[in-house]
Amino acid sequence: MESISVLDIFKIGIGPSSSHTLGPWKATLQFLRRIDNRTNQISRLEVQLFGSLAKTGLGHGTDIAIILGLHGFDPVTFDIDKIDQTVQSVKTEKKLLMNGSCEIIFDPDEQIHFLKNEMLPYHPNALRFLCSLKDGSLIRETYYSVGGGFVVRDGEETGSNRENIKLPFPIESAYDLSEWCRETGLSISGIVTENEKAWRSESETRESILAIWKVMSECIYRGCHTGGILPGGLQVMRRASLFNKRLLSKNVYSNYEEWLNAIRDGGEGFAYILDWVNCFALAVNEENAAFGRVVTAPTNGAAGVIPAVLQYLVTFKKDPVEPVILKFLKTASEIGSIFKKRATISAAMGGCQAEIGVSSAMAAAGLTECMGGSVEQCLMAAEIAMEHHLGLTCDPIGGLVQVPCIERNTMGAVKAITASQLALHSDPEKARVPLDAVVKTMWETAQDMNSKYKETSDGGLAVNIPISLSEC
Ligand code: SF4
Numbered sequence: 001m002e003s004i005s006v007l008d009i010f011k012i013g014i015g016p017s018s019s020h021t022l023g024p025w026k027a028t029l030q031f032l033r034r035i036d037n038r039t040n041q042i043s044r045l046e047v048q049l050f051g052s053l054a055k056t057g058l059g060h061g062t063d064i065a066i067i068l069g070l071h072g073f074d075p076v077t078f079d080i081d082k083i084d085q086t087v088q089s090v091k092t093e094k095k096l097l098m099n100g101s102c103e104i105i106f107d108p109d110e111q112i113h114f115l116k117n118e119m120l121p122y123h124p125n126a127l128r129f130l131c132s133l134k135d136g137s138l139i140r141e142t143y144y145s146v147g148g149g150f151v152v153r154d155g156e157e158t159g160s161n162r163e164n165i166k167l168p169f170p171i172e173s174a175y176d177l178s179e180w181c182r183e184t185g186l187s188i189s190g191i192v193t194e195n196e197k198a199w200r201s202e203s204e205t206r207e208s209i210l211a212i213w214k215v216m217s218e219c220i221y222r223g224c225h226t227g228g229i230l231p232g233g234l235q236v237m238r239r240a241s242l243f244n245k246r247l248l249s250k251n252v253y254s255n256y257e258e259w260l261n262a263i264r265d266g267g268e269g270f271a272y273i274l275d276w277v278n279c280f281a282l283a284v285n286e287e288n289a290a291f292g293r294v295v296t297a298p299t300n301g302a303a304g305v306i307p308a309v310l311q312y313l314v315t316f317k318k319d320p321v322e323p324v325i326l327k328f329l330k331t332a333s334e335i336g337s338i339f340k341k342r343a344t345i346s347a348a349m350g351g352c353q354a355e356i357g358v359s360s361a362m363a364a365a366g367l368t369e370c371m372g373g374s375v376e377q378c379l380m381a382a383e384i385a386m387e388h389h390l391g392l393t394c395d396p397i398g399g400l401v402q403v404p405c406i407e408r409n410t411m412g413a414v415k416a417i418t419a420s421q422l423a424l425h426s427d428p429e430k431a432r433v434p435l436d437a438v439v440k441t442m443w444e445t446a447q448d449m450n451s452k453y454k455e456t457s458d459g460g461l462a463v464n465i466p467i468s469l470s471e472c
Helices: 018-034 036-041 051-060 062-071 080-093 160-164 174-184 188-196 202-223 240-247 256-265 270-289 305-317 321-342 347-354 356-370 375-387 405-424 435-448
Strands: 011-014 042-050 095-098 102-105 112-115 125-133 138-147 150-153 293-296
Touching: 011 018, 011 202, 018 036, 018 051, 018 062, 018 125, 018 138, 018 150, 036 042, 042 051, 042 062, 042 102, 051 062, 051 112, 051 125, 051 347, 062 080, 062 095, 080 095, 138 347, 174 188, 174 321, 174 375, 174 435, 188 202, 188 321, 188 356, 202 256, 202 270, 202 293, 202 305, 202 321, 240 270, 256 305, 270 293, 270 305, 270 405, 305 321, 305 356, 305 405, 321 356, 321 375, 321 435, 347 356, 347 435, 356 375, 356 405, 375 405, 375 435
Parallel strands: 042 112
Antiparallel strands: 011 293, 042 125, 095 102, 125 138, 138 150
């Protein structure tokens, strides 16, 4: 049984896509580690992209991620303001400092190949490194970016070392989770707290989760204060800063805390709170589309749903903040893990139901536990949120994570809040659809879905909106 930590589900990285940007970046770093002592023997390097990575990789920044990865840069700490300059320099000089130490000739236009008509059988997001060494030998390694920034190397034991961690409460399904909660009397977040001790101390987990929230909340704040047009050529206007300005026209503040107080001063009217939830989600995904620093939750395309719902909770609903953050993110992560194990969190495998649908289900469960819901109400909330995302396609215009992606995060957030409210005011004993049934349904729907709607930009809005890829 695969063991997935809360820190596997929530990963700090850079936009716009966990599967097409963060995953390939991490695969590149893994490749570098594997050829470490042979870096100075390289005579030529080629990178091949297959399937969805080839079809939407340009819009999703896959080439940029590979260039940054080849330098050995860490997506968690790399200064996002240096992305353009670094990539431009490689494109102009046609060389780079591999792993920060060894200069190689590398012309991205010639040496990164977008093989749009080729697909590898294991997963639609595949990339291959072909490395010729000076002694004439060839290294060939294939990696799969399987969604949410998770990477599998071809030939590697599936799930890698995550399988080796023995958890006190192993969970494969919502049924298992519910049974452990019933047997122990623990909440979902309580079970996660115990399981996480298999990876690290409780205080380390606490610090790491709070660090994740710091990145999420900084992303919201930055997105609410950054205007202009998003990169990529679609001419998409950033709207979170316009919402923020309209909603806080008379307030003066100079930091995140003062900003929150200013928001709270505006009252609790339905439309006002709804505007803020939308604004928080827009802010994160505009940052994501602009290659900003975000947290996969569980993916980058859906990175705005969970921060928006959690920000709504800490702004309008709950004090003190820290226990709420820990409880919310732990519960949400367990729901995300179940979807990853029993279905998919990759849009290339399952369309947008696997991204926005899963993030909405995660947020719904997290919110429900924080609002005092029972374990069964949390599972019911997750089920309701996914039930109403079933069949949602992935059809990003121009292969960019902008339209419909950015607005779609507002929908995922609002559905999560609605699902939570429905569950909190319902008797889960009377629910007709258990969470495991909706996970199974989502997976079967994913398998039946035409590949046009699975992050290829070959169907849906991507072909019905009159723009050409050359515009982007
Ligand atoms: S349509 Fe949904 S799944 Fe596809 S890239 Fe956008 S957010 Fe991700």
